Amino acid sequence: MSRRRGKVEPRLMEGDPKFNDKIVAKFINCLMVDGKKSTAQKVFYDALELIQQKTGLDPFVVFNEALENAKPQVEVKSRRVGGVTYQVPIEVRPERRMALGIRWLIRYSRSRNEKSMKSKLAFELMEAQKGTGSSIKKKEDIRKMADANKAFSHYRW
Numbered sequence: 001m002s003r004r005r006g007k008v009e010p011r012l013m014e015g016d017p018k019f020n021d022k023i024v025a026k027f028i029n030c031l032m033v034d035g036k037k038s039t040a041q042k043v044f045y046d047a048l049e050l051i052q053q054k055t056g057l058d059p060f061v062v063f064n065e066a067l068e069n070a071k072p073q074v075e076v077k078s079r080r081v082g083g084v085t086y087q088v089p090i091e092v093r094p095e096r097r098m099a100l101g102i103r104w105l106i107r108y109s110r111s112r113n114e115k116s117m118k119s120k121l122a123f124e125l126m127e128a129q130k131g132t133g134s135s136i137k138k139k140e141d142i143r144k145m146a147d148a149n150k151a152f153s154h155y156r157w
Helices: 022-031 037-055 059-070 094-110 117-130 134-148 150-155
Strands: 074-081 084-091
Touching: 022 037, 022 059, 022 094, 037 059, 037 117, 059 094, 059 117, 059 134, 074 134, 074 150, 084 134, 084 150, 094 117, 094 134, 117 134, 134 150
Parallel strands: none
Antiparallel strands: 074 084
8 A cells, every 4th residue: 555545444344133243243254255144144153052052151251252362462574684584573453463363263263173164163262262272372373483583673663
């Protein structure tokens, strides 16, 4: 994007039909494949019902805790200085934190070995809520990489 243009206004989203929550609506939109929103909603709500059956906890609270646990605090960006590329640790903006957390939860849910997508998503959310799972491992790996490259933080731009 050119620097001469004005700032882009974020689009206003409506909440999802069941909880009227914008974060859930965003999650469902990211879960959606080929424009099949009703299928994505069914998968998400069925996963929440499965969480309710397995844990006995409020599934909306489990979802929010899982998303909070999956959000990264820092990440590394490549910065080229004098012919050498450094991995520079930077703090993640709140909008990007949310997007990365959602993306990782969905990506690692899809790569699980359970039978259906609703069970894959449910078990990934339950593991993320406990602080385990592939999405949490990804967050920890990036944090460790940022800690290892803390010496290059003065190259931040």
